[in-house]
Amino acid sequence: MIRLCNIYKSLGDFKLKNINLTIEDNEYFVILGPTGTGKTVILEVIAGMYKPDHGEVWLNERNVTEEYPESRHIGFVYQDYMLFPHLNVEENILFALKLKKTPAKIMKEKLERMATLLNINHLLQRYPATLSGGEQQRTAIARALVAEPDVLLLDEPLSALDPRSKEVFQQELKQIHRQIKTTTIHITHDFNEALVLADRMGIMCNGEIVQVGSPEDVFHKPCSQFVATFVGMENIFNGIISDESDARQVRIGPVQLRVASNLLGKVRVAIRSEDIIIAEDKLSSSAQNILPASITEIVPRGPFFKLFLDAGIPLVALVTRQAIDEMRLEPGKNVWAVFKTAAVHVF
Amino acid sequence: MKLYASLGANNKLAVRNRLFQALVVSVILILFAFMFSALANIVWKGLAGLLHTITSKEIQFAIRLSLFTSFTSTLICVVFAIPVAYGLERFNFPGRRFINVILDIPLSLPPLVSGVALLLLFGTTSFGQALAAHGLRFIFSVNGIILAQFFIITPYMVRVLKSTIADINPRLEFVARTLGSSQWQAFYKVTLPLAKNGIIAGLVISWSRAIGEFGCALMVAGATRMVTETLPVALYLNMSIGDLEMAMASATCLIVISLFSLFIFEMLGGKQSLVSRIT
16 A cells, blocks of 8 residues: 655656545556656655655555665656666566575576566567667566566556557556556556556646546546546536526526536536537437537547537537438538536536 | 759859868868878887887886876776766765866866976875875875876766766666665666776776876976886987987877777767767
């Protein structure tokens, strides 16, 4: 278990502010945040490269704030791997075991196990400079895991890989974690990575952890505009909830939306673009929010199309190519934008 | 018509460009001719006499003394320079910048001034006298040559090593420490092997500086024939009594040593950046 209590650290332009975080045993925890918000510094504080200006680091019920990195039993994998360039892959992996003067037979067994786990058996005699990014990444992870650390820290482990190997390696990371179950903190700026890998995640912004929860929680119930924008919420508005009866409504400019929230007064409202359904006719459904809208623009986005709508407020909806063809959607056409009360997030 | 006009303009441009290129190349050639003829002349004349003079006791003494003092001073220098460069580059402590500045001063100081400084420190202070009383005499002795060489070359070595160590990512050592190494082990197993080329380059540069050191050693150790007579001193002494053959033999030895160290330096990957940083 890792516990960070009240951590403050300023380091050049980076600042960590009041970090409080508990990561359970065997958990895969992802810290998500834009580049340059001090995510790497958190890992370096946990691993002991920097002492926090204030606060404590606890590992497995032991206060390690004053301990040296070599006594913390932490595996650290940097974004740019930091393999020892003067050692080949095998020597890199065995670095920790040789320091501990492990018997040759045990070393050989562990090396084989790690190399198989990470699929780098054929690379053992090569030097880091001759390896691809993905191969270096595997070596760096093997080197960290062979020492059987209590905690594995991964600093943007996938960001340097091309999209295809990224997807493959993402799955492998998940497999590896299932097998060896080492408590892991993984840092990334890519929400999809977090979605696939995280048991829980924390969102970081300007040196602070602003939200912690399961990926579903964070995705569906962002607690602030920053989190909402960061996880890809397109439709964010200022609104007012005035005290009314049971059927609560939020007013956004000329539009009233049904919401389920206890908040009152000025609020922020967010709706995921994929939660908005486009209909040609005013259909009757369980969805409580039905707005007349006209299409202003259609923009391709990956396998989908982004529909910019004018419904009194600007809305963005995500539809498939098929939907566009079948409904003959085009700029200027009048449609209905439909979404459930539960899709309107208020914070 | 238009085509011809543009062709004419193009020709004009071609002429101008050619002129510019010719100018640059001729400046290069002038400088090269100047340097090369100076060196070739002395080597040519020196080599002729070298076979004859190399058997002379005096030149043999000078070569032996130069090799002994330069190797000794370089060795002592590296023992100091590695920890100093490492500490100045990696540790943060009060006064670090000030120490950096002081260590750089001998680089820009005329060697004669350094020599006087050493002469005064070891000759006139109680510190120097205490050392002399315990048998460590520097003034007018071979020890003085080594001291002078050490004083002159160590700042160079520190500079080369600092830039070498600065190029090694400190995170490598940090990763080594998360894998269980102590600070010393991380230095010894990671940073030191990675600094190998820089250390060799620094050794070669410092050694060739040491062997050519004249002004500072002259002040501290004097120029006594067959006692403190290194190759540069032999050159100076023989020049002053008009023995051109002996003088040029010493000069040739020094040029050969310079060429040799330059060659090794280039072999270590040209180290363009290293050279530019220390000069």
